[in-house]
Structures are given as C-alpha cells and as structure tokens.
Amino acid sequence: MSNPYQEALTQTLIERSFRERIVLVGVTMGGQTDEETDEGLDELSLLIDTAGADEAARVTQRRDVPDSAFYIGKGKVEELKEVCLALDADTVVFDNELTPGQQYNLERALGRTALDRTAVILDIFAQNAHTQEGKAQVELAMLRYRLPRLRRGAKAGLSQQGGGIGTRGPGETRLEVDRRRIMRRIEKLERDLKDLQRTRSTQRKSRSRSGLASVVIVGYTNAGKSTLLNSLTRAGVLVEDRLFATLDPTTRRLSLPGGEPVLLTDTVGFIRALPHGLVESFKSTLEVAAAADMLVHVVDGSATHPDQQITAVREVLAEIGADNVPEFIVFNKADMLDDHGASLVEEYQGAVAVSALQQQGMDVLLRRLSDRMRAISKVTELLVPFERGDIVASVHREGEVVSIEEAETGLRIRARLSEASAGRLREFVVTTSNSGN
Numbered sequence: 001m002s003n004p005y006q007e008a009l010t011q012t013l014i015e016r017s018f019r020e021r022i023v024l025v026g027v028t029m030g031g032q033t034d035e036e037t038d039e040g041l042d043e044l045s046l047l048i049d050t051a052g053a054d055e056a057a058r059v060t061q062r063r064d065v066p067d068s069a070f071y072i073g074k075g076k077v078e079e080l081k082e083v084c085l086a087l088d089a090d091t092v093v094f095d096n097e098l099t100p101g102q103q104y105n106l107e108r109a110l111g112r113t114a115l116d117r118t119a120v121i122l123d124i125f126a127q128n129a130h131t132q133e134g135k136a137q138v139e140l141a142m143l144r145y146r147l148p149r150l151r152r153g154a155k156a157g158l159s160q161q162g163g164g165i166g167t168r169g170p171g172e173t174r175l176e177v178d179r180r181r182i183m184r185r186i187e188k189l190e191r192d193l194k195d196l197q198r199t200r201s202t203q204r205k206s207r208s209r210s211g212l213a214s215v216v217i218v219g220y221t222n223a224g225k226s227t228l229l230n231s232l233t234r235a236g237v238l239v240e241d242r243l244f245a246t247l248d249p250t251t252r253r254l255s256l257p258g259g260e261p262v263l264l265t266d267t268v269g270f271i272r273a274l275p276h277g278l279v280e281s282f283k284s285t286l287e288v289a290a291a292a293d294m295l296v297h298v299v300d301g302s303a304t305h306p307d308q309q310i311t312a313v314r315e316v317l318a319e320i321g322a323d324n325v326p327e328f329i330v331f332n333k334a335d336m337l338d339d340h341g342a343s344l345v346e347e348y349q350g351a352v353a354v355s356a357l358q359q360q361g362m363d364v365l366l367r368r369l370s371d372r373m374r375a376i377s378k379v380t381e382l383l384v385p386f387e388r389g390d391i392v393a394s395v396h397r398e399g400e401v402v403s404i405e406e407a408e409t410g411l412r413i414r415a416r417l418s419e420a421s422a423g424r425l426r427e428f429v430v431t432t433s434n435s436g437n
Contacts, residue, residue, distance in 0.1 A: 020053035020165060021089045025080065027072060027096050028062040039304065040095045043272065047120045048093060050243045051127070051165045056087045070109065071102045081110050091165060093120060097273075100149040115165065118145060118275040123165045124244050125278065131248045133196045133285065140189040141281040147182055193281075200287075212418070213262045213373060215254070216289045216325075218317065219298035220309040221269030224332040226250075228298055228356040229266040232366075244269055249285055256370040260400055260416075265292075272312045279319055290322040294373060297329045299344075301353060302336035306344055326376050330365060332356055374400070377416040382428040385410040391428060394421075 024044055026037040037060060045055045061076045070077050071094060080092060091113040092106070098116040106114035122142050129138045217225045221243045233252035254264040265288055279286070289295060297313060299306050310329070317323045331337070331345050334353040345353045352368050354361035379402055384391045392411060395401060399417040406412070412430075422429060 020048075020091055021056040021087060022048050022053045022165070023056055023080065023084055023087065023089045023092045024048075024058045025072065025092055025094045025096075026058065026060045027066065027094075028060065029066070030064065034060075034062075037095075040272075044093065044095045044117060044120070046243055047117070047124065048165060051120055051123045053091070053165055056089045057083050059083060066096070066102075069102065069105050071096060071098055071106070077106070077109050084110060084112060091115060093117070093165070103149060117273070118277070120165055121244075121271070121275055121278065128244055129248075133193070133200075134248050136189050136192055136196070137281040137285065140186060140193065141275070141277040143182055143186050143189070144277045144281070145275070147179065147186070150179060150182070197287075200285075212253070213260075213293040213377070214265065214288075214291065215262045215294045215296060215369070215373070216265045216267060216292035217296045217298060218267055218289055218313060218322075219269060220300060220303075220313055221271050223269065223298045223300040223303075223309070224356050225266050225269065225298045228296075228330070228332065228354075229264060231356045231359060231362060233264060243271070249288055256373065257366050258370050258374070258400065260370070260373070262293075262373065264296075270313045270316045272308075274312075274316055276319075279316060283320060286320045286322075289317065290320055290325065292322070292325050293376065294369070295322065295325050295327045296369070297327050299329060299331050300333055301331035301344070302333040302338070306331070310348075326372065328369060328372050330354055334360055374416065378422075378432050379414055380417045380422050380425075380432045381430045382413045382415070382425060383407060383410050383430050384413060384428050388428075391425065394425070 024041050026041045026044075028034055028037045041058055041060075048055060059076070059080050061072050063073070067073055072080070083089070084092065089112070092110060092115070094114070094116045096116065097118055098106070098114070103114050103116070122138070122145060125138045126142065129135045217229060219225050229250065229252065233254050249265055249267050251263055251265040253261055255261050267286065267289060268282060295317070297310070299310055303309055314323065317325075329348045329351040331351060331353045333355060335355045335358055337345075337353060342353075345351050350368070350372070352361060352365050354365050356362075377400075380399075382391075382395065384395070388410075392413070395413055395415050395417070398421040399415040402414040402416065404411055404413050417425070422432065
C-alpha cells in the first residue's frame with residue numbers, strides 16, 4: 001500500500017528538480033552599507049522563490065558607480081561566470097536595475113540569461129494576474145520593459161524563450177518580433193485599459209452615490225492585507241505566505257462599531273523600488289487609493305525593518321497621488337513583534353497593533369478606525385421645518401446625527417452626511433464644516 005506522505009515528498013522533490021537555479025548579484029553603491037545589500041538580496045531571494053526558482057549562490061561587489069558595460073567590473077564578470085559554471089546555474093539576477101545594453105553584454109559574456117529585479121517582479125505579476133484588466137496591465141508593463149531590449153540576430157540560447165523567470169506572461173514576445181508589431185500591441189492595450197478605466201470610474205461613481213465612505217487597505221507585499229480584509233469582512237480572498245499572492249482589488253462592505261457602513265478595498269502590495277512601468281500600468285487600479293477617504297496602511301510588525309517598508313509604501317503612494325489621503329497605520333503580526341516593532345507602534349501616533357490571523361486587537365482597530373472616520377468626516381448643519389418629519393427621518397437613516405436643537409422655525413440638526421446625501425438635502429443645509437466636533 002502506497003504511503004501518501006512519501007508520494008507527496010517525492011512529488012515535491014520532482015518539482016524542485018525542475019526549478020531554475022539562480023545566482024543573485026548585489027552591488028553596494030556609495031553610502032549604502034553591506035547590510036543593506038544583503039537585505040536586498042534576501043528580498044530578491046524571496047522574489048525568485050515566489051517566481052518558481054531557487055537561489056544557488058550570491059555574488060556581491062562594492063563600487064562607487066556602476067560599470068557602463070556590465071554594471072559590475074570585468075573581473076567580477078569572470079568570477080560570476082565561474083560560479084555559474086560550477087553550480088550549473090541557469091540564470092543570474094541582479095538586485096539592481098540593468099540597462100538594455102548591460103543586460104545584453106552580460107548575457108554574451110556569461111553565456112546565460114541575465115535579468116534584473118524588475119524582470120522577476122514582472123514575472124510574478126504575470127503568474128498572478130487573473131482578471132482581464134490585471135492581465136492587460138501586466139502585459140503592457142512587460143512589453144514596455146522588453147521593447148528597448150529587442151535585438152535582432154540574438155542567439156537562440158539567449159532569446160529568453162526557453163521558459164522560466166522573465167519569459168512568462170500573456171502575449172509573450174520573442175526578441176525577433178518586429179518593433180512596430182509590439183508598438184501596435186502596446187497602443188491597443190492602452191486603449192483597452194482606458195475603456196476598462198472608464199468602467200471602473202463609473203463603478204466608483206456608483207459607489208460614491210451610495211453615500212458610503214471608502215477605506216482602502218495598502219501596504220508592503222505580504223504584510224497581511226488580504227488576511228486583514230478576510231478577518232474583518234469574511235471576503236474569502238486568497239491568502240498565501242508569499243509575495244504578491246493577490247493583484248486584483250477586492251471591495252467588501254464593513255460596518256463600523258458606531259453602525260456606519262464603509263466600503264473596504266484590498267489592493268496590490270507594494271515593494272521597495274516597485275518598477276515604474278508597473279506603477280504606470282496599474283495606475284487605473286491604484287487610483288482607488290488616491291480616491292479613498294482613508295488609507296489603512298498595514299505594516300508587517302515582524303519584519304526586520306518595518307520603518308523602511310513604511311517609507312517604500314509612502315513613496316509609491318506619492319507617485320500615484322495618494323500621499324494626501326489620511327493614513328491609519330496598523331502593525332500586523334502583533335504576536336511576533338520584537339522590541340523594535342513594539343517601539344514603532346508607540347512612535348507612530350494613533351497606530352494599533354493587531355494579529356489579523358489570530359484575531360487579536362481587531363476590536364481596538366475597528367474602534368480607532370471608526371473614530372478616525374468620524375474625525376475626518378464633514379459635519380453638515382441643517383434647519384428642518386417642524387412639519388418635515390420625513391426629512392428628519394432621512395437624516396437619521398442616511399447619516400450620523402451629532403446634535404438636535406429646537407430653533408424658532410424648526411429643528412437645527414448637525415449630522416455627518418455623505419456628499420450625496422448632503423446634496424439631496426441641500427435646500428435645508430445651513431453650513432458644512434470639516435470638524436468632527
């Protein structure tokens with residue numbers, strides 16, 4: 001009788017035997033420290049594992065400026081080649097961004113594929129995109145990345161068409177494909193995404209007319225955003241302990257402790273030096289963050305340097321025009337916090353620590369979020385005639401009543417109302433303020 005555990009182990013070993021072997025390359029520049037370079041390579045190792053390959057070795061070098069031809073020095077290129085031959089490595093991946101010329105020169109000198117961090121991230125996105133919009137966005141980013149790297153007459157062994165990291169994705173193109181054909185495809189994808197963006201904009205306007213505030217979850221990849229969404233709303237979003245497990249935004253309705261409902265949206269995770277091409281291609285998806293009333297910034301409290309991840313996320317938010325949206329920081333994985341993580345919770349005023357997986361601190365999170373939403377919401381003052389009980393009932397139904405006082409001609413009501421509700425009741429509106437008092 002067969003042993004299922006042994007069969008599972010055998011299958012895992014078979015799958016592992018077909019995984020690419022990658023040599024990672026990191027270059028320490030200027031004021032950068034060796035520790036920072038190692039941390040970057042650690043993250044790159046996680047990226048290639050997510051993409052379906054294994055780290056075989058690491059090669060590092062310290063330079064003042066990159067070599068214009070190879071990024072690393074010629075002597076280091078020879079060392080890198082010897083390492084690849086000794087380990088039978090299929091590919092080298094740089095944690096730094098290579099120019100098309102540097103990538104081409106490295107491939108000729110090494111006799112194998114040379115990629116940079118951007119190519120790995122694009123590959124992961126290609127594997128994880130499932131919706132029509134997500135696939136179009138990834139393909140567009142890939143084509144923009146590959147277009148300047150096209151070279152006629154490239155050797156078959158260096159064509160990047162043999163499978164593996166840097167070769168996957170919808171609409172994959174070979175290096176021999178005519179530049180004009182790729183440009184036509186890029187133009188078509190841009191038109192298609194504009195149409196999808198208009199559809200998304202219409203949906204967003206429809207949600208806005210519903211009168212519900214928009215709360216968007218952002219954060220570094222694998223910080224636990226989807227876990228938090230599932231914990232709060234039972235959304236059933238895919239959760240895996242790997243980078244960029246989910247790309248497509250998911251929106252669910254959430255009732256806060258005060259009873260007021262909001263729309264809670266999960267977004268794609270960010271990462272250090274997120275490729276600009278990806279940010280550009282995913283702008284229509286990321287616009288949900290710029291249009292939000294509140295950003296719930298989820299931070300992995302157990303990370304080595306969570307403060308650096310916060311900075312990386314904020315840089316992307318600034319790039320998409322979402323840096324002025326109110327931010328509520330939530331340190332996730334509280335059950336794994338070290339002393340540094342605990343001190344950060346105190347350092348960031350108003351932050352809370354939770355464990356979305358263990359359901360720890362969720363009540364505090366919801367109360368703080370409810371308080372923050374009330375603090376930023378507009379308070380509208382209305383004067384409603386005594387005989388218009390239907391309007392009084394409407395204000396109670398559509399908003400949160402702060403106070404009611406009797407005046408000579410009617411009831412003076414102060415309430416938090418959505419723009420849509422305030423618009424419908426504009427004939428009774430006296431003043432509107434941004435204060436939650």
